[in-house]
Amino acid sequence: MIDFSQLDKVIHEKGRLAIMSLLAARPEWRFQDLKTELSMSDGNLVTHLRTLHKAGYVSLTKEHDGRPQTSYALTDRGREAFLGYVAVLESIVQKHKPS
Amino acid sequence: MIDFSQLDKVIHEKGRLAIMSLLAARPEWRFQDLKTELSMSDGNLVTHLRTLHKAGYVSLTKEHDGRPQTSYALTDRGREAFLGYVAVLESIVQKHKPS
DNA sequence: GGTGAAACTTTGTGGCGCAAAGTTACGTAA
DNA sequence: TTACGTAACTTTGCGCCACAAAGTTTCACC
Numbered sequence: 001m002i003d004f005s006q007l008d009k010v011i012h013e014k015g016r017l018a019i020m021s022l023l024a025a026r027p028e029w030r031f032q033d034l035k036t037e038l039s040m041s042d043g044n045l046v047t048h049l050r051t052l053h054k055a056g057y058v059s060l061t062k063e064h065d066g067r068p069q070t071s072y073a074l075t076d077r078g079r080e081a082f083l084g085y086v087a088v089l090e091s092i093v094q095k096h097k098p099s
Numbered sequence: 100m101i102d103f104s105q106l107d108k109v110i111h112e113k114g115r116l117a118i119m120s121l122l123a124a125r126p127e128w129r130f131q132d133l134k135t136e137l138s139m140s141d142g143n144l145v146t147h148l149r150t151l152h153k154a155g156y157v158s159l160t161k162e163h164d165g166r167p168q169t170s171y172a173l174t175d176r177g178r179e180a181f182l183g184y185v186a187v188l189e190s191i192v193q194k195h196k197p198s
Numbered sequence: 199g200g201t202g203a204a205a206c207t208t209t210g211t212g213g214c215g216c217a218a219a220g221t222t223a224c225g226t227a228a
Numbered sequence: 229t230t231a232c233g234t235a236a237c238t239t240t241g242c243g244c245c246a247c248a249a250a251g252t253t254t255c256a257c258c
Contacts, residue, residue, distance in 0.1 A: 004117040012113065015215080017191075018103040024195055031236070044216055046237055066225065068235050086195050089188045092116075096123055096185050114246080130205065143247055145206060150245095165256065167204050 002091050010055045011085045015040065016048050020082050023058065023074045031070045057081055101190050109154045110184045114139065115147050119181050122157065122173045130169045156180055 011020055018038055022029060035045055049072060052058040057078030061071045074082070110119055117137055121128060134144055148171060151157040156177030160170045173181070 002117075002120060004113050004120075007113055007116075009113075012111075013215085014103050014106055014108075014111065017106075018101075021101060021103075021191060021195065041217065042236070043218080043238080047215080050237095062236090064224080068224070068237095070236065082195070083197065086192055090192045090196060092120060093185055093189045093192055096120065096181070097189060098182065112246080140248065141205070142207080142249080146246080149206095161205090163255075167206095167255070169205065 002088070002095065004088075006084075007088050008081055008085050010051060010057065011082060013048075015044070016052060019045075019048055019052065020057070020074070020078070020085075023072060024079065024082050028061075028071050028073045031072065034072065052078070055081075101187070101194065103187075105183075106187050107180055107184050109150060109156065110181060112147075114143070115151060118144075118147055118151065119156070119173070119177070119184075122171060123178065123181050127160075127170050127172045130171065133171065151177070154180075 011017055015038070019034065022034065022037060031042075031045070031049075034040075034049075035042055038045065040048075049058060049060070053060060055078075057075060059073050059075050061073070063069045063071070110116055114137070118133065121133065121136060130141075130144070130148075133139075133148075134141055137144065139147075148157060148159070152159060154177075156174060158172050158174050160172070162168045162170070
């Protein structure tokens with residue numbers, strides 16, 4: 001039986017799932033690039049990133065090359081949590097994929 | 100790129116995802132069995148089932164063999180929507196599964 | 199007629215996603 | 229040096245929704 005209760009609630013939300021997926025696929029993302037890629041308002045994006053940061057899943061680096069510029073990356077905990085989440089997805093797919 | 104916007108919002112919720120997964124695995128479920136399997140309060144379970152029913156994903160059959168007894172099943176639309184949802188999950192897994 | 203169970207409905211509460219507008223800091227053009 | 233623009237926030241407000249708890253209806257059985 002699949003244990004849906006272990007679906008991490010922080011990750012199991014469309015916006016944050018998309019963010020985590022991007023962060024897992026590339027070591028670092030600038031705020032502006034995330035915003036463009038996700039077509040998300042900056043306020044909304046920042047809020048999701050703060051939620052992920054509070055959970056310890058995302059680290060941020062502030063720089064000031066000309067304009068202020070913040071970059072985001074997965075922490076080890078974040079990668080671990082994401083892979084755990086994906087493992088649950090995989091068990092769902094395994095069970096229901098027509099093959 | 101993965102299109103997260105096509106993650107069906109009705110299905111993308113832990114409780115309803117669990118329900119849909121059960122309904123997809125067996126042709127019919129009685130309310131009591133769902134309740135036991137999911138450890139969900141009856142009020143909460145009924146609400147989720149109503150949401151799924153309104154979306155056209157679930158059909159219900161009321162019987163009265165002694166106690167009232169309602170059974171639930173996936174509709175064709177429900178199965179289609181669920182498989183579409185699982186297909187998105189699969190694309191996420193494909194992209195991120197370490198292999 | 200009273201009890202109990204199934205399957206609801208109702209009510210209330212807290213949390214959350216999201217948009218819109220305001221804020222701060224800084225760098226550039228006039 | 230003042231005005232403007234942009235990045236990266238914060239704040240405010242709205243509306244929806246998950247969830248629990250309690251009330252309701254129907255029916256079978258004692």
